[in-house]
Amino acid sequence: MTVRVLRYDPENEVIPHAIIWRSLRYCTLVIREGQDDLDKYSGASFVIGNDIRFDLRVYRGHIHSEVTVTLYLPEEVRDEQQIAQTISTIIREMAIPVSAVAWRRGLKFHYGKLERAPDDRLRESEARILILKIAASQPGRAASSDKLRQEIPKIFDLSPVDKKMSPSRKREMLWQIVVRNTMSSHTTGTRTIFAQGWARKIPNGLKVTKSGLDYLNSIGFLDLSKSDLTEAE
């Protein structure tokens, strides 16, 4: 299934049903500013197929607003099982790891309190998509390894585990090792961004291919028309 970006705000009430411990900028580049009765927000609207409409929003007064995004569904979606299935579909189709969901409908909560899942950290499977997103955001859809290392902490909230020093490489933190592995050692694996044709290596970095842009379009990160989906060689 494809996650399509919608250009307009929803014409109905939307209800918060999950909070994801990822920034809005991590989820999509197609961000617009809005305001409703609560406050000003940054957000984006999406549809999966014809049925699943949802919004991602960050209101400036949300707790942990720099590193979380709240998932909203139309108010007519009220069945708890349907809500649970819809949330699962959305995070899967947006390539967001399950560990990133800090709260979802059905879990008990206390107002004003939100904690990150203790096992949530940067893993290689997520790092693959993350570096693809970062490279796609750069001029020429390409990024050096240094640029990736510089940008990742701005977009991904590194956990205490991510920031631990590597036992094998004393000068590097664990997340840096993850990125290094993603970039360098697994080029023959079937699920790497290189093996899937989403990126190709360039000296000391990577460049996103048309196929990679197609993929990022399909998870709602970009909203490029076909004419924009050209690979700048």
Add this chain to the structure above:
Amino acid sequence: MGAVSEVPIEPFHRVENPTTQTDQIAKLQESSREIWGQPARGSDQPSVKAYPGPLVSGRGVQFTTEIVPQPFGAPNEARWYWNWTPNVELRQKDGKDFACIGVTSFINCQP
């Protein structure tokens, strides 16, 4: 709609904005001891919306209420819907419907 928190004893707050939380609205809230809220665009269901917790910094208002928010809030948002949330009242002004909750304490930080 799933498990929810107990009735919060902590305050809620709203942040100053140029349309729905102006200085003038804050004064009305303070004098009437009521918070009003409009429907979302395209909806006919007015609701009061607020952030949980105290107003830590910046301009806005902080309040407490005895009215339990609607269960489908979230850790970062509280809502009180007219017609759905018990004890929320309907107010009308200039032909528009508003949800209304009474407050038990109110601090105006946008005088």
